[in-house]
Amino acid sequence: MRGIREYILRDMIKWFRSPVSVVSMLVMPAAWLIFVGLALPVSFTGNYLDFITPGILVMTMLSSSLNGGTLLMFDKILGFLNKFLALPTPRESILFGKILFITIRGAIQATIILVIAVLIGATILSPVQYGMIYLILLLFGFLMSACATTIALYLGDHDSYAAFNTMISMPLFFTSSALMPYSVMPAWLRTIAHLNPLSYAIDAVRAAGTGTIPFLQIGLLVAMGGVVIAICMQMFRRVTV
Amino acid sequence: MNAVETNSLTRYYDSLCAVDHLTISVNNEIFALLGPNGSGKTTTVLMLTTLLRPSEGSAAICGHDVVSEGEEVRKRLSYVPQDMAVDIKLTGRENVLLFAKLYGITKPKDKTDEVLAIMDLSDRADDLIRTYSGGMRRRLELAQALVHEPDVLFLDEPTIGLDVAARKKIWEHVRMLRKNGMTIFVTTHYMDEADQFCDRVGIISHGSIAALDTPSALKAQLEKDVITVKVSGTPGPVDIPGVHVVGTEGREITFTADNGREAMPLVARALETQGVTVTSLSLREPTLDDVFLHAVGTGEEPGHFDYQQFRTMLRRRK
Numbered sequence: 001m002r003g004i005r006e007y008i009l010r011d012m013i014k015w016f017r018s019p020v021s022v023v024s025m026l027v028m029p030a031a032w033l034i035f036v037g038l039a040l041p042v043s044f045t046g047n048y049l050d051f052i053t054p055g056i057l058v059m060t061m062l063s064s065s066l067n068g069g070t071l072l073m074f075d076k077i078l079g080f081l082n083k084f085l086a087l088p089t090p091r092e093s094i095l096f097g098k099i100l101f102i103t104i105r106g107a108i109q110a111t112i113i114l115v116i117a118v119l120i121g122a123t124i125l126s127p128v129q130y131g132m133i134y135l136i137l138l139l140f141g142f143l144m145s146a147c148a149t150t151i152a153l154y155l156g157d158h159d160s161y162a163a164f165n166t167m168i169s170m171p172l173f174f175t176s177s178a179l180m181p182y183s184v185m186p187a188w189l190r191t192i193a194h195l196n197p198l199s200y201a202i203d204a205v206r207a208a209g210t211g212t213i214p215f216l217q218i219g220l221l222v223a224m225g226g227v228v229i230a231i232c233m234q235m236f237r238r239v240t241v
Numbered sequence: 242m243n244a245v246e247t248n249s250l251t252r253y254y255d256s257l258c259a260v261d262h263l264t265i266s267v268n269n270e271i272f273a274l275l276g277p278n279g280s281g282k283t284t285t286v287l288m289l290t291t292l293l294r295p296s297e298g299s300a301a302i303c304g305h306d307v308v309s310e311g312e313e314v315r316k317r318l319s320y321v322p323q324d325m326a327v328d329i330k331l332t333g334r335e336n337v338l339l340f341a342k343l344y345g346i347t348k349p350k351d352k353t354d355e356v357l358a359i360m361d362l363s364d365r366a367d368d369l370i371r372t373y374s375g376g377m378r379r380r381l382e383l384a385q386a387l388v389h390e391p392d393v394l395f396l397d398e399p400t401i402g403l404d405v406a407a408r409k410k411i412w413e414h415v416r417m418l419r420k421n422g423m424t425i426f427v428t429t430h431y432m433d434e435a436d437q438f439c440d441r442v443g444i445i446s447h448g449s450i451a452a453l454d455t456p457s458a459l460k461a462q463l464e465k466d467v468i469t470v471k472v473s474g475t476p477g478p479v480d481i482p483g484v485h486v487v488g489t490e491g492r493e494i495t496f497t498a499d500n501g502r503e504a505m506p507l508v509a510r511a512l513e514t515q516g517v518t519v520t521s522l523s524l525r526e527p528t529l530d531d532v533f534l535h536a537v538g539t540g541e542e543p544g545h546f547d548y549q550q551f552r553t554m555l556r557r558r559k
Contacts, residue, residue: 006342010328017330079324083385086290086320088312089343241294 003089007097008104011071015105025067029060029113036179038120044184053117054205055178057133058198060113061106061141062172066165068102069148070158076239077158085240095149095236099229102145103138110137125209132208136218140201143225150232153239177202197224242304243268244393244424245289249298252284252448259284261448262298267426271419273435274428275529276445277537282428283323285445286397289426290320303392319386323398327370327378327385333357334366337384344389356384360414376407383414393424400434412438432529436460442529444536451536459532466501467525468508470494474517481507501526 015022037052045051072095075081084094118124125133152161175189176198182190193199197220204217245267252260260281265272274282287293289300291311299306305313327336334353341349357366360380370378379399386394396415400408408431416438419425429435435442436456443453452459468484471493479486479496484504488495498504501524509519 002345003343006339010331010339013335014328014330079322079326080328082287082292082322082324083320083326084343085292086315086318087340087343088315089345240292 001090001093001096003087003093004097004100007084007094008101011098011101012104025064026060026109026112028063029056029109030116032056032059033113033117034120037117042180044181047121047123049117049120049122050209051181051206052179053114053122054133054202054209055173055176056113056117057110057137057205058140058176058201059173059178060110061137061201062144062198063169064106064109065102065141065144066148066169068098068105068145069152069165070161071102072098072149073152073156073158073161076153081240091240092233092236095233099142099145099149099232102148103141106141106145107134107137123209129208129211132213133205136201136204136208136214136221139218139221139225140197143197143221143228146225146228146232150228150235153235156239172196172198197221244303245272245300245426247285247289247298247300250285250288250295250300251297252281252288252293253296259448260288260295263445263449264298265443265450265453267424267441269422269424270440271415271425271427271438273439273442274426274445275430275432275435275442275533276428277430280445280537281448282445283397284448286320286395286426286428290318290395291315292320316389317391318393318395319389319391320395321379321382321386321397321399323401325375325378325382325402327373327381329371330369332367332369333362333373333377333381333384336370336381337388340385341388346388349388352388356387359387360384361410374407376403376410379403379407379411380414383411387418391423393426394418396425396427398428398430400429400431408434432533436529444533446537452532456529460527460529462532465497465499466504466527468496468498468501468505469523469525470496470508470512470519471521472512472517472519474515476512476517477515479508479511481511484508 033049033053033056037049037056040048042048072081075084081094085091151164155161155164175192176196177193178198182193185193200217200220204214204221207214207217243266245265247263247265249262249264250260251258251262263281263285274285276282284293288295289302289307291307291314294308299308301307302314303317305317307314331339334357337353337357338349341352346352354363357363360383362377362380362384365373365377370381373381399415400411403411412434415425415427427439440455441453442456442459444451454462473492476494481504483500484496484498484507486494487497496504496508505522505524509522512519
């Protein structure tokens with residue numbers, strides 16, 4: 001669609017020109033990787049770093065997506081959206097440009113986290129496995145950034161969205177399979193973890209790491225992404241006409 | 242075919258009627274929609290630029306309906322909202338180039354250079370917007386709006402918050418665009434600007450047009466010029482056609498005249514021939530302020546303020 005590339009480029013330049021936000025969004029996942037991944041004494045696996053890295057990669061995508069939710073909302077509040085909507089460029093390009101930018105940004109951050117993980121001792125995988133991992137991360141990023149953008153547009157102001165973001169991110173992470181396998185979870189947590197979309201992505205990345213192709217999880221992510229993007233487009237049309 | 246044509250254009254926000262059966266046509270001119278806050282100016286512009294759906298009535302830009310032919314309409318117009326939305330982390334050139342590419346211009350780089358030059362921004366083109374003044378940012382927005390050579394340019398409060406010099410410069414550019422054949426639709430609440438720079442003015446109040454004409458015709462309808470003379474001595478009656486004494490207060494005499502500027506020397510000469518010394522002469526011509534207040538009334542905001550309604554309205558506008 002015409003214009004998507006331009007919208008992505010605009011956000012990309014703006015992002016690279018604010019080094020503080022580039023670095024600050026990496027601190028949290030890097031801290032988890034180093035301080036938890038290297039230090040937590042666990043008995044269910046010999047290499048906890050290898051176990052937790054998929055969780056942290058997905059967490060990186062998640063926080064990038066949730067932070068990205070504000071982007072389109074701010075474009076709307078600051079008047080950019082109206083200027084873009086008055087262009088003959090297809091209006092949906094604005095939405096897709098934003099969601100793709102957030103996804104790409106998440107993937108760039110996940111790459112840095114992956115490099116750190118390898119540097120501190122994670123097992124190096126084959127190029128095909130990394131390719132699969134990136135596919136899963138991109139699908140998950142697309143799903144979550146569409147979600148975040150929809151909710152931000154619905155809430156309409158930054159304070160409400162920041163509150164929502166704080167409320168949702170930690171519980172989502174802790175109720176997923178990021179930190180421990182299902183087998184050692186208490187039964188109630190296992191049920192929740194099986195329903196958490198984060199788990200699908202994490203399990204898929206883990207499966208890719210062990211050499212199997214996680215068709216089920218990829219299918220689930222694609223299906224959920226399809227539903228969410230449909231809702232998101234509906235919301236976008238509602239706030240723009 | 243007129244550049245802008247509306248027919249009973251109406252917009253409700255819930256039960257509040259923001260624009261009330263507005264019928265205007267604008268072509269090849271600088272047209273100012275003048276009105277107090279909340280009178281429906283921005284709502285009108287949003288409907289004309291396809292950003293808001295009319296509740297009733299219709300509007301067309303260069304013959305294309307704003308509801309059914311949105312994309313054709315957007316190809317023909319440019320819209321500069323009042324928010325001053327330019328990316329401060331991009332350079333002037335990057336900001337304009339973005340729009341040139343979004344419009345799908347064939348040679349975006351050349352066009353960018355060209356419009357930056359027109360807006361006198363060439364020497365600062367590679368600086369970040371962060372370092373631009375308000376007037377420069379506004380000119381940059383005009384440059385963005387010009388890259389695809391629109392037929393109609395919508396400017397919502399183009400000079401709001403700018404200093405006198407910057408405002409003048411913006412208007413000079415707008416006049417130049419008008420000279421090259423562009424139709425310019427402006428909203429403003431600065432009377433003096435509408436008076437000085439616009440070809441026609443529509444005064445809007447509570448969503449409908451209260452008066453519409455050229456600034457000078459609007460002023461002429463309203464009232465005569467007022468001449469005030471201070472004299473020493475006791476003058477007799479003055480007999481000049483079209484000039485009438487309306488009051489004497491001490492040594493100050495007040496006349497009205499159809500054409501104050503021409504009547505002033507006549508009044509002075511008539512008084513001097515009577516042996517009276519004229520110590521001061523002053524003239525007050527009606528301004529667009531007077532026309533405005535006459536048309537709109539000192540009109541306070543509508544008596545009852547519904548906060549919920551206000552919120553919905555703001556939300557829809559953004």
